[in-house]
Amino acid sequence: MTTNDVVTVTTVVRIDPANAFRLFTMEIDSWWKRGQRYRTGNGPMCFDSGRLLQGSDVVARVLAWEPGVRLLLEWSAPPFLPGEITEVEVRFEPIGDGTRVTVRHCGWTRPKGAAEFRTVVGLWWGTLLPGFGRMTAV
Amino acid sequence: MTALDQTLAALAEPTRRRVIDLLHKRPHRAGELAQIARVSAPLMSRHLRVLRASGLVEEQHEAPNDSRIRMYRLRRAPFSGLRGWLDEVETFWADQLGSFREHVEKSKRGKHP
Numbered sequence: 001m002t003t004n005d006v007v008t009v010t011t012v013v014r015i016d017p018a019n020a021f022r023l024f025t026m027e028i029d030s031w032w033k034r035g036q037r038y039r040t041g042n043g044p045m046c047f048d049s050g051r052l053l054q055g056s057d058v059v060a061r062v063l064a065w066e067p068g069v070r071l072l073l074e075w076s077a078p079p080f081l082p083g084e085i086t087e088v089e090v091r092f093e094p095i096g097d098g099t100r101v102t103v104r105h106c107g108w109t110r111p112k113g114a115a116e117f118r119t120v121v122g123l124w125w126g127t128l129l130p131g132f133g134r135m136t137a138v
Numbered sequence: 139m140t141a142l143d144q145t146l147a148a149l150a151e152p153t154r155r156r157v158i159d160l161l162h163k164r165p166h167r168a169g170e171l172a173q174i175a176r177v178s179a180p181l182m183s184r185h186l187r188v189l190r191a192s193g194l195v196e197e198q199h200e201a202p203n204d205s206r207i208r209m210y211r212l213r214r215a216p217f218s219g220l221r222g223w224l225d226e227v228e229t230f231w232a233d234q235l236g237s238f239r240e241h242v243e244k245s246k247r248g249k250h251p
Contacts, residue, residue: 030241038230
């Protein structure tokens with residue numbers, strides 16, 4: 001489920017949105033994957049003073065903090081190129097007795113190179129290549 | 139400068155983006171491109187040089203022995219490179235959410251053994 005300039009990934013967890021949000025944020029160091037591909041250094045990950053930190057590195061700045069509903073982050077860490085700032089939105093929506101967690105990674109309309117990036121991505125999504133989009137197994 | 143940087147730099151100009159749009163529909167001659175984009179032939183020629191250098195477009199000789207008739211068309215390679223990059227972004231988040239889901243299951247089991 002991914003459109004022109006947004007990567008969207010979804011999963012469903014068997015816990016209510018308020019608790020899903022709490023675990024997502026407060027226990028991020030426990031579940032955030034380890035290794036160079038996912039982390040920039042060795043320090044623990046935590047949300048602190050409107051930022052997501054890993055040790056002393058700023059992974060993201062918090063733009064919106066709505067417990068149980070939404071988290072909006074200005075993203076400045078992997079998987080993006082250094083210096084590239086994009087936007088990550090995490091939504092928590094009730095579904096049955098669980099929560100649908102959706103990550104949207106976008107914001108390519110903002111950084112430098114945005115218009116040209118959209119041209120390439122738009123073409124790519126348009127017809128040049130088959131669409132993609134994956135949902136993690138429920 | 140990475141290949142992606144070069145792609146973005148080549149596209150950082152409205153006329154060149156217009157050329158990409160036009161070539162996306164079908165191959166065009168340089169003259170046609172200049173006419174449609176309303177720029178002079180020498181200027182179009184400079185834009186096409188940048189696009190060729192970035193690997194976004196290629197020349198195609200309509201008649202093998204006649205280099206006067208040159209068609210331009212899109213190359214797929216830079217677009218495929220971008221696909222790989224976006225694919226990586228998606229895999230990154232799919233991995234993270236998978237790990238988060240496991241963590242939720244673990245913490246539920248911890249509370250209700």
